[in-house]
Amino acid sequence: xxxxxxxxxxxxxxxxxxxxxxxxxxxxxxxxxxxxxxxxxxxxxxxxxxxxxxxxxxxxxxxxxxxxxxxxxxxxxxxxxxxxxxxxxxxxxxxxxx
Amino acid sequence: xxxxxxxxxxxxxxxxxxxxxxxxxxxxxxxxxxxxxxxxxxxxxxxxxxxxxxxxxxxxxxxxxxxxxxxxxxxxxxxxxxxxxxxxxxxxxxxxxx
Amino acid sequence: xxxxxxxxxxxxxxxxxxxxxxxxxxxxxxxxxxxxxxxxxxxxxxxxxxxxxxxxxxxxxxxxxxxxxxxxxxxxxxxxxxxxxxxxxxxxxxxxxx
Amino acid sequence: xxxxxxxxxxxxxxxxxxxxxxxxxxxxxxxxxxxxxxxxxxxxxxxxxxxxxxxxxxxxxxxxxxxxxxxxxxxxxxxxxxxxxxxxxxxxxxxxxx
Numbered sequence: 001x002x003x004x005x006x007x008x009x010x011x012x013x014x015x016x017x018x019x020x021x022x023x024x025x026x027x028x029x030x031x032x033x034x035x036x037x038x039x040x041x042x043x044x045x046x047x048x049x050x051x052x053x054x055x056x057x058x059x060x061x062x063x064x065x066x067x068x069x070x071x072x073x074x075x076x077x078x079x080x081x082x083x084x085x086x087x088x089x090x091x092x093x094x095x096x097x098x
Numbered sequence: 099x100x101x102x103x104x105x106x107x108x109x110x111x112x113x114x115x116x117x118x119x120x121x122x123x124x125x126x127x128x129x130x131x132x133x134x135x136x137x138x139x140x141x142x143x144x145x146x147x148x149x150x151x152x153x154x155x156x157x158x159x160x161x162x163x164x165x166x167x168x169x170x171x172x173x174x175x176x177x178x179x180x181x182x183x184x185x186x187x188x189x190x191x192x193x194x195x196x
Numbered sequence: 197x198x199x200x201x202x203x204x205x206x207x208x209x210x211x212x213x214x215x216x217x218x219x220x221x222x223x224x225x226x227x228x229x230x231x232x233x234x235x236x237x238x239x240x241x242x243x244x245x246x247x248x249x250x251x252x253x254x255x256x257x258x259x260x261x262x263x264x265x266x267x268x269x270x271x272x273x274x275x276x277x278x279x280x281x282x283x284x285x286x287x288x289x290x291x292x293x294x
Numbered sequence: 295x296x297x298x299x300x301x302x303x304x305x306x307x308x309x310x311x312x313x314x315x316x317x318x319x320x321x322x323x324x325x326x327x328x329x330x331x332x333x334x335x336x337x338x339x340x341x342x343x344x345x346x347x348x349x350x351x352x353x354x355x356x357x358x359x360x361x362x363x364x365x366x367x368x369x370x371x372x373x374x375x376x377x378x379x380x381x382x383x384x385x386x387x388x389x390x391x392x
Contacts, residue, residue, distance in 0.1 A: 009142035018137055025134045029127055035160075036123045039116055044107035045168035046187055052161045053194045056154065060392065063150045067388065070143035071381045079373045087365045089144055094361065096151045098354065158294065165290065169283045177275045185267045192263065196256065205338035214333055221330045225323055232319045235312055240303035241364035242383055248357045249390045252350065259346045266339035285340055292347045 011074060024062050031055045063097065109172060122160050129153045161195065207270060220258050227251045259293065305368060318356050325349045357391065 013021075032055060038048050078086040111119075130153060136146050176184040209217075228251060234244050274282040307315075326349060332342050372380040 009145070010140045011143045012140050013137065021137050022134050025130055025137075029130045032123055032127045032130060036120050039111065039119050039123075042108045042110050045109045045164050045172055046191060047107070048164055049161055049168070049191055050194060052157060052164070053191075056157055056195075059150060059154055059157070063147055064385065064388065066143050066146055066150070068381065068385050070147070071384060072378070074143055076373050076378065076381075079370050084366070084370065087362065087370075090365060091358065091362050093144060093147055093151075094358065096148060097154075162287065162290065166283065166287050169286060170280070174275050174280065174283075177272050182268070182272065185264065185272075188267060189260065189264050192260065205341070206336045207339045208336050209333065217333050218330050221326055221333075225326045228319055228323045228326060232316050235307065235315050235319075238304045238306050241305045241360050241368055242387060243303070244360055245357055245364070245387055246390060248353060248360070249387075252353055252391075255346060255350055255353070259343055262339050262342055262346070266343070270339055289340060289343055289347075292344060293350075 011070070013069075017069070021062060021065065024058070024065075028055060028058045028062070031058060067093075109168070111167075115167070119160060119163065122156070122163075126153060126156050126160070129156060165191075207266070209265075213265070217258060217261065220254070220261075224251060224254045224258070227254060263289075305364070307363075311363070315356060315359065318352070318359075322349060322352050322356070325352060361387075 031051065035048060035051050035055070038051065075086055075090065078084075129149065133146060133149050133153070136149065173184055173188065176182075227247065231244060231247050231251070234247065271282055271286065274280075325345065329342060329345050329349070332345065369380055369384065372378075
């Protein structure tokens with residue numbers, strides 16, 4: 001696993017939020033495993049691709065949850081502290097997520 | 099795991115192709131697990147989102163491999179057999195993968 | 197206007213198809229002009245961005261129409277003639293349109 | 295032209311910024327016109343689709359410019375004024391632009 005930009009920054013999350021996000025990621029891991037099994041079973045390409053598009057939607061959903069809480073916490077705090085380089089950080093992220 | 103459209107159709111793949119795709123999916127499963135750990139460790143949202151965008155790229159890569167072999171095998175065969183409803187199937191897929 | 201790959205290949209279209217596509221492109225040109233006017237009028241960024249996302253959807257719609265007829269005509273013909281380099285051409289296009 | 299959400303809000307832009315954005319939109323309008331001409335001339339579908347993908351990239355570029363200045367001005371101001379419903383507005387935009 002490669003992480004392109006790595007910081008030591010932290011975002012404290014409630015146990016509830018953590019559990020919620022980790023559960024959604026478990027579902028995604030299950031979907032990925034499901035695709036492996038479809039390949040193992042010689043399933044039809046089109047069905048596999050539809051399943052991959054479902055994983056993409058699930059991932060996008062998790063990313064949007066994290067982005068929303070990022071904006072509501074880290075970004076709001078930084079802007080109030082006049083740490084406006086957060087704007088460039090968001091824009092880099094937007095370009096990456098496009 | 100929900101599969102929106104489910105068929106009994108099969109696509110026979112070589113053992114080599116299967117192993118290659120399944121390995122790539124194992125890497126993706128590892129990336130998904132990595133994101134869970136980042137959340138567990140209260141890692142910075144932006145870093146997590148960058149990592150999710152890396153997973154999206156990996157998934158897109160696998161999808162493109164499967165799409166390419168789909169076109170080269172199933173689609174070519176069907177078109178040569180004048181089973182042209184394959185065009186609508188591809189278009190539905192394109193809209194889904196957008 | 198830059199065209200990255202330029203060929204002399206032709207695709208004959210019916211007058212009806214041409215008119216239909218050109219009308220849709222006229223609508224898109226109108227939407228682009230509308231965005232210029234919004235900027236001229238100091239309209240709120242968010243409203244402008246929503247309008248740009250509408251243009252993206254319109255463009256995607258036209259692209260999908262052209263892709264569908266491309267598959268149904270050029271691609272079917274080439275595959276039946278065993279000109280299978282069309283597969284690579286489609287995959288290059290898919291990566292570009294991602 | 296339909297604008298899905300319409301507000302009376304304003305964003306004052308410098309003449310320089312306006313000119314820059316309007317020029318980029320003029321280029322896009324020219325690209326759209328170019329695609330119409332390609333259809334008129336029965337040009338090859340694949341070439342037209344490549345050109346449409348170039349328009350999508352141009353549009354995305356303009357959208358990103360506007361988004362960046364939106365974040366740096368409107369969003370910073372609203373967050374400093376504790377008008378935090380701007381977060382929901384951004385998230386709605388992100389979902390739309392996906």
